[in-house]
Amino acid sequence: MTTVDSPRPGRHLPLAGTHNVRDVGGYRTRDGGTIRWQTLLRADGLSRLDAEGQARLAGIGLRTVIDLREQEERDGAPEPFTGEVPVLRWFPVFDGNMPADGGLELARVYERMVDECGARLTAAVRALAEPDALPALVHCTAGKDRTGVVIALALSVAGVAHEDIAADYALTSVHLGGAFLEEVRRKYAGLGLPQGFDELVIACPPELILATLDRVTTAHGSVENFLLAHGATTEELAALRTALVEPVEAKGKRT
Template identity: 40%
Template sequence: MTLELDAIPDLDNPADADRVLRLPGALNLRDVGGYPAAGERRVRRRTLLRSAAMHGLGDEARATLAQIQVRTVVDLREDTEVAHEPNALGRLPITTVRMPLYSSGSPLPATDAATDAGTGEAGENAPGTGAAAAEGVRAAQAAGLEMDLGAIYTFILDNKGDRLTAAVLALAEPKALPAIVHCSAGKDRTGLTIMLVLDLLGVPDEVIVRDYALTAELLHDEAIAALRRLTAVTSGAGDARKLPANLMEAPPELIRAALDRVRASHGGARGYLLAHGATAEQLDALTEALLVADDPA
């Protein structure tokens, strides 16, 4: 079967002409292979992919995943999301690793004012908890406020490092690759996970930022629909159609700030992952599995 692929001109070099996989039911599915990395190497092709949820996959898309020989899917979604839209992998011999980044509530903290309006000072509604975030969503929606996407990323990095690390380490398991990492829209949770992997591999910051920003170009209406469903399912928001306009943005400065935060606190992705349970041997094995020598041609 011939893959249906498209180029993303702003990211292309001669080695990156087939980055995006445009397949029925597969949204925001793309390969991070081919990116330049440390030591005059590149990320191995068709080995690590990122995606939105895969509940809409049909026979054609499943055949493509079989052709790529995908072995592992790392699903970052919550139990409620998975129950609502389970992945349609069929009988493919793929191991699904469930790694939800939140234990309760919504992953979408609102502006400070909205969050303060919807939370108490202690207990399960205390600021920074899932319940507080859920209340923030409701308050922001009711007031028509924008979501603080930077706060989402800060919350994940500061509070969910163990789960982010476990998601990355799932890729280091023997025979785990090729693998796909995904959440609902393939933007925020997936974006941070892939950011850590690419920084670990020594991919230049500008490439990491541009890879993250591709979501805004590749996925809009479909991702908004996915996030509406996510908000309704995880936060209990009354009107899931009433989403803040900025929720589907992928501003480059957000992922730059996330990189800066990881560097400031841990010296980079390697230090961050080591601090949250990874071993040097695991990270070295993942690096070797994901990198190949650069082809000067």
């Protein structure tokens, strides 16, 4: 049975200029711990984040922003941050070869990510494990696909059940659509977009991220082995778990 929290005040951060900024805290781990709140955030594009939104992120101590977009996406929508903090890290998942998927096969895009882009996905996870990297925010353009995979890998390393990771992934559908979808339609108006494009933009069925994690574990035995095979170290993964997870004994001391 899933242990995922329901959407609650505090999980979604309604920041002006964004649609899908979420805290992934509160999920339980297999050893009884809990992912710390205000430690790992996931988001869509941040280019229109205003001063108030930046101040709110600064208020939770945001130290690192990890951008998974390609160069052309960054050129059209640059990061809004100008100071030394947060530190901006850039890991373009497709490294200049972003799919121009005429067939709109989202499952194939995810397969390609884990089959061909493992080193860049791993680099993003490793960045989260660096000393003083957290609190951190991981984002792409929609905060759905590339962000969804990196967050899934990080939460899996931390010990969150795959079913709970999938439920968190599916929450994106609550926040995309509406204004976000209208923005996408306006941006691509007149390009003769294929049938089904709207659904692709906001699609995030939980079985898709479950299939992705299954693909990783089938090929490598575990998510940890996948990351180790692409450059991570056991020390980095242990450090990430320690930084993300509030252990059960710590929770007991507060009660």
